[in-house]
Amino acid sequence: MDESMIAEWTERLHRAGLRLTAATRSVLTLFASDPGWGPSHAEVLDRLHRDGVEINRVTLYRLLDRLAACGLLERHADAAGRVWRFSWVGGQSAGALTPRFECDACHRLVALEPAQAQAHQIAQTLQDALAAMGHHAERLDLTIHGTCAGCTPPPP
Numbered sequence: 170m171d172e173s174m175i176a177e178w179t180e181r182l183h184r185a186g187l188r189l190t191a192a193t194r195s196v197l198t199l200f201a202s203d204p205g206w207g208p209s210h211a212e213v214l215d216r217l218h219r220d221g222v223e224i225n226r227v228t229l230y231r232l233l234d235r236l237a238a239c240g241l242l243e244r245h246a247d248a249a250g251r252v253w254r255f256s257w258v259g260g261q262s263a264g265a266l267t268p269r270f271e272c273d274a275c276h277r278l279v280a281l282e283p284a285q286a287q288a289h290q291i292a293q294t295l296q297d298a299l300a301a302m303g304h305h306a307e308r309l310d311l312t313i314h315g316t317c318a319g320c321t322p323p324p325p
């Protein structure tokens with residue numbers, strides 16, 4: 170990880186009253202190096218243990234929640250609504266809408282960059298509509314669910 174990235178993480182964590190501990194750094198590095206990764210808490214724990222990082226289940230659970238609260242990770246329920254999954258938000262600016270696709274079979278997240286410009290317009294339209302109703306939009310999230318190319322069985 171390059172130093173400017175570490176500095177930005179430290180700054181964000183600091184604003185949320187957190188410190189960049191060794192465990193936090195390991196978790197952020199995992200997510201930042203694989204932005205399409207959308208693991209559950211158990212999968213992150215597994216991965217950290219395989220990498221030799223000492224962290225217990227409860228500590229990691231709290232850490233993931235805090236990282237989601239300070240906007241470095243995003244937390245969302247899986248399709249069945251039974252498991253929380255986490256994904257990398259990193260340096261993305263607030264108010265930006267990145268439409269993405271989530272495979273319900275393997276839980277990969279794919280950013281839909283070609284649709285970014287149109288998504289921005291949609292976001293604006295939705296925010297304007299809310300503002301006209303007197304509501305204040307804070308965060309917008311557009312996820313399309315389905316089965317990815319890697320998980321779709323080839324046609325017969």
Ligand SMILES: [Zn+2]
Pocket residue numbers: 272273274275276277316317318319320
């Ligand atoms: Zn898949």
